[in-house]
Amino acid sequence: MFKSILVPIDLADTDLAKPAIATAATLSQTWNxxxxxxxxxxxxxxxxAEYVPADFDAQQRQTSEEALAIVAQDELGKRxxxxxxxxEDQDRPIIRESGH
Numbered sequence: 001m002f003k004s005i006l007v008p009i010d011l012a013d014t015d016l017a018k019p020a021i022a023t024a025a026t027l028s029q030t031w032n033x034x035x036x037x038x039x040x041x042x043x044x045x046x047x048x049a050e051y052v053p054a055d056f057d058a059q060q061r062q063t064s065e066e067a068l069a070i071v072a073q074d075e076l077g078k079r080x081x082x083x084x085x086x087x088e089d090q091d092r093p094i095i096r097e098s099g100h
Contacts, residue, residue, distance in 0.1 A: 002033040009039050011067045021075045035076055037068055 005024040009017040017037075024035045041064050044057055053059070 002027050002031045004034050004036055006036045006038055009037050009068070009071060011039050011064060011071075014067075014071050017071075018075060021071075025076055035072075037072055039064055039068055 005028055007017060007020050007024050009021075021035070021037070027033070028035050041060060044052060044060075
C-alpha cells in the first residue's frame with residue numbers, strides 16, 4: 001500500500017519527528033516500503049551574503065545532510081531508509097537527493 005513515506009524533519013528539534021518516524025518505519029516495514037526524511041534548508045538571504053563565508057551554503061547543506069544521515073541511522077537503523085534534502089531557491093524549490 002505504501003511504497004515511500006515522506007517524513008519532514010526540523011533538524012533544530014529532531015525529537016518532534018520521532019513519533020512520526022516510528023510510525024512511518026512501522027508502516028514501511030508492514031508494506032515493504034521505504035521512509036524518506038526531508039529537511040528544508042533555505043538559501044542565505046542576499047543581504048547577509050557579505051557577512052558569511054563564500055561556501056556558507058555548501059557548508060550548511062553538508063552539515064544538514066550529515067545530520068539527516070545520523071537521524072536516519074538512529075531512528076530507522078537497518079530498515080529501508082532514504083533521506084533527502086530540499087534546498088529552496090528564490091524562484092523554485094531544488095531537491096537534492098542524498099543517501100540510501
